[in-house]
Amino acid sequence: YEPIRLTLQIVNNAGEDLVLRGPEANAALSFEIEQLDGELLPCKREQIFSEGLRIPSRQPVVRMINLLDYYDMRKEDPYSIRARLDWRGKAYLSPKVLLDVFPGVEIGRFSAGRPSGGEVRVCTLRVATRDHADHLFVRIDDEEQGMCFGVYDVGRIVRLFTPVIQMDAAGQFHVLHQSGPWRYTHSIFTSEGVPVSSRFYTAELNDVSLAETEDGTVSVKGGGAYDGGPAIPPPDRNPEKPQGPVSMPVDE
DSSP states (O other): OOOOOOEEEEEEOSOOOEEEEESSOOEEEEEEEEEETTTBOSSSSSOOOOOOOOOOOEEEEEEEEGGTSSSSOOEEEEEEEEEEEEEETTTEEEOEEEEEOOOEEEEEEEEEEEETTTTEEEEEEOOOOOOOOEEEEEEEEETTEEEEEEEHEEEEOOOTOOOOEEEOOTEEEEEEEEEEEEEEEEEOOOSOOOEEEEEEEEEESSSEEEEEESOOOOOOOOEEOOSSOOOSSTTTOSOOOSOOOOEEEEEO
């Protein structure tokens, strides 16, 4: 599932440091996540910041977390979310924000066995509206095991070109889609759902496609380097799979 990243700012006007974990802990942070039926989701972990967090007096602290690491929000439903900080017997609540979880519209599907192990991987392409524009999402699953390895936003899609999916000899998925009037994006992912690269191309021929060479590699056919944007790594919004809960300081 696509990560549900939330940027949280805590402003400490308490007159003392707020400590969220450890022997000196004097405050607790949680989230009230309510489903459409009014049910609150339980937290899957005992602490939000397992590594601990100290908020100095009179200073703001900003953290980014992935709510999916702490709450099971995989159900397709609207959610209301607000942060809660408990300190000295009082609860301090943030304003509510609303979030809809939905699957998007599937427009492409490709199934293939992994060369190394034979397990079947399924790569699906889905379209959803984000920031008033259609975006293409790549999802990689082992449907037999009911396991989703990752969902990634590969950018805007122009629906004049039908996206193409192909697997190379190394078991990597290649996705080619039109991302601008004259631009195509070639994205590569491992069969474990890890982004490998993303590169822009422009059409040199009328027919732009993916082609496999004799050695099993896959490349863009009929396209040349796009001079309006250099080769880029996977977008920051789609980092490689984190090994644990996401907690990235952005105030230091």
